[in-house]
Structures are given as C-alpha cells and as structure tokens.
Amino acid sequence: MMEKMIFGRFLPGNSPVHRLDPRSKLLFVFAFIIIVFLANNTVTYAMLLAFTLLIVFVSRIRLYFLINGLKPVLFLMAFTFLLHIFMTREGALVLDWKYIKIYEEGIRQGIFISVRFLVLVFMTSILTLTTSPISITDGIEVLLNPLKALKVPVHELALMMSISLRFIPTLMDETDKIMKAQMARGSDLSSGPLTDRIKAVVPLLVPLFVSAFKRAEDLATAMEVRGYRGGEGRTRYRKLKWDMGDTFALVLLVAIAVLLFFYRT
C-alpha cells in the first residue's frame, strides 16, 4: 500500500539535471512557478509545455514517475477543466444540447488551465525526483540565510525539515508493522460500519505516537552525545558548488521569461 507512494521520492541518477546545484534548482523552480502565470495564449502555453518536456527529456526521468505524481491533483485538474468548459460564455458556440452550452473559449481555457497544472506538477516533481532530500534542505538553508538578520532560526528550520524527511519512511514502516500486528489480533480497518472503523484507528495511533516520541528522544540524546550545539560555527561536510551549468539553467529561464513576455497578449 505505502510502497506505492511515488510523490516526494528521490531517484538517484546522473543526468545534467541531477548534477545541478540544489540552490539553482530551487531558484529555478520557484521562478518558473511565477513565470507560468505569464502565459495566456496558445503560443505561450505551447512554449511552456515544450520547455517542460525538454527538461523532462534532459533529466532522463521515466514518464511513469511524473504521471504518478499527477495522480493526487488529477481530481482538481478535472474539476477546473469542467468548470471552465461550462462556465465560460465567449467565442463561438460549439455544442448546444438541452441546458448544456459549450463555447469555443471555454474549451480553450479548460485546456490552458490543465496544461498549467501539468507543467507545475511536472516541474516540482522533477525537482524532488532529481534532488536528494538532504540537498534540498541544504539548498533551502543557504538560500534563506539572509533571513538570519531578521532573527529567523534558519539552521534550526532546515534541521527540522531534514529530520522530518528522514523519518517519513521510518514511520511508514512502523505504521505498516503496527497495523499488521493489530490485524493479526482481529482488528479490522477496512470493513464494518464507520464508527467501528474510526475506533479501529486508536490501536494504531497510540503505539505510533509512543514510538515516535521515543524515537525523538533517542535522536535528541544521540545528537547531544555527539556534541551538537546548533548551527553556530558549524562547517559543512557536503559543500555546495555553483557550476557553469547552474548559471546556464538560470539564463535559460530568463530567456523563456523574456519570450513569454513578448508573445503573451
């Protein structure tokens, strides 16, 4: 069940996208999310789509993973698509059947919004699929560094993030184990009336919380024993390195932004 979760998974590889510095990738994706909203006609949306597919190709990620990442937002995509189709009343009438009236502009807007979703999900998925969670938090820590001047605990936030990412699979395994142990004792999570099913969650949650707290305590002790004292004066084992490729990626992004800006109406 849980082993099928693809979203947020990291696939090690050695494509040009994998080799990029996490800082440039984060900046790239963040800026891209904003640039997507520049597109507003067929030409610009086609450019966005082509650009995204180009990056998919360069990253050498199998389409399977990206389409899987799309699944959680599929409902939202379909919903907005239908909303646009039925609610937009512009352009030529395409279909007129009883109460249903579909206009050309509605179809166009529906497709645009779906492409926008697709492009956004693909790009963010590529970020998480090609960058290890540790690199992402490293990148975020460095990028947020200026906020230290405002007394934001940047190092602590990054640490919290990497610890929670690190423990997601552990807690998933734990849930699976406890669930099986309780199922072996006759607890039934998947059938029966709703009230029974809600009650059946208690034997799952209590042990899970107990073990999560225990783990947190053990981890805190282990860190203290090894002399962890927070971010002050701490050096890094993994040095981030900004390459030509990183500069190139950002230049490419600026180029796309400029193109979109010229072709939008």
Add this chain to the structure above:
Amino acid sequence: MDIKLQQVSYAYAQGTPFEKRALFDVDFEIPSHTYQAIIGHTGSGKSTILQHFNALLRPTSGEVHIGDRIVVAGKKAKDLKAVRQKVGIVFQFPEHQLFEETVLKDIMFGPMNFGVSEQEAEARAKELVDLVGLPENILEKSPFDLSGGQMRRVAIAGVLAMEPEVIVLDEPTAGLDPRGQKEIMDMFYNLYQERGLTTILVTHSMEDAARYADNIVIMHEGKNVLSGTPQEIFKDVETLKNFRLEPPRIVRFQQKIEQMMKKPLQKVCLTEEELASEVARMLREERAES
C-alpha cells in the same frame, strides 16, 4: 490445523518500478501439533513467509492452505478473520503493539475482536498473566509503566488470549536478558507439549531451533532450501555454511571433541546434557575395551 504452502511467490510493490521479489516458489507443509523452526540469514524471506500464515500477505502466485481455508494468488479473499483467530502471530518486538489503558484491557483486545464475551476474555486474561509469569496485580496497571520484558510478556499474553490453534513466533526473545529468554522459550515449549499447540518459530538462533524444534526449514534467498529434523540439519555443517548459517555452539563444540578424540560420536547432540552423556558413554566404552 495444517498449514501448507504450494509454489508460493511474493513480490513487494508489484507492478511498480520498485518491485522487489522476496519469495520464489516456496513449498512446504507444517502438520498440526508439531514444533517447526524456520531459520535463515537476514533477508532470506523469513518474515515475509510468516505473514502468509494468517493471510496478512497474499501470495503473488501459488496457494496457501490454512486448515481448510485456501488463499489463492490473485483472488480476493473475504472474511479472513476466522483464519486470523486460528493463527496467532507474535511479531518481533510485540511490545510495540500495546495501546490500551490497562494491561487487562490490552490482553482482552484480541479475543473481544473475535466475538468472545467480556467475562470470558477477562477470565482468559487473568489465567494468562500467570502463565507468562507476571503477578496478577499487574492487570490494572498501564502497559506503558512496565519494563520492556514485562511489556513483551503482556503482548504475548494478548496473542495467546485469542486461543489460536497455531502460534507463529518471530524472534520472540530478541533483546531480552538470558533468563527471560529461557523462561519465554520454555513457556512456549510447555504449551506445545501440554496442549499440543502447533508452534512455528522463526528465528536466526540456531541454539533455539536445535533445542526446541521437531523439524527445521532453512530459507535462503527467498527459497526453502533444506528441511529435516535438527539432527539431520546440523549433521552437515558445510551445507549450512553455504547458506551463511553457523551451526549451534553445542554442535561446534561436539566437532572439537571429535577432533580431540579422533573419533566421531554416534549422533549429533543438540543440548549440553545430551553431549555430556554421549561423551561419558563413549569414554566408558573405551575404558571397557582397553
């Protein structure tokens, strides 16, 4: 109740790029009222196999017969509750499954899920705390106030309270002190001898397998590769080493003695007592000859 595995294969995350096969055509049978040990190196598929014994996992191909229930690959199996009542599993570190406010309620959780009345479940709990070697006043305490060893015993009582016909033990003594280990293993052995409770011990402790089991199955890389009585299994030390298993200490000790005496003993001894009397007998014979 017999358990029979026929050509059972299992793959985790089947149908995704993360697919990982854990079992390959596993084939063996566990007759009623026997004490069966399943041993194997880490990653040999032991833990995957044991989850098939009460249909927590369903094979990706092959069949599992649990009594008269047959779980077939690819078919939806309904109402597995009856099977789960008959086959109790004590998982590794079972103390992690405790959740109730009191020990009593936690032990009653299993039987009550299977429709046993409250009075009956309470009676079973009272009987079982004694059996697993805990004082009766522990029943009203919170399981989270107990020591690790006591929690383990409560969890075991919780599984036994279902009154299963088959009990599956996955490393039941991992992390306990030597005395606690022996107490728990002896307790299960008594249940097997007195009540004929079919017992399946999944372990990598050769010592426990040698001491308690009637029959041993060896798992290696997802296949059952060897099966036989402890004497048969531990006779051939070289084959065991191929499966990355060390024979029990007592068997290795016997080999040393045989080297010293330059003469093999008549049988493979599985306990200290057996070896001592065997050596004594041989010395007596030698003296009589000379």
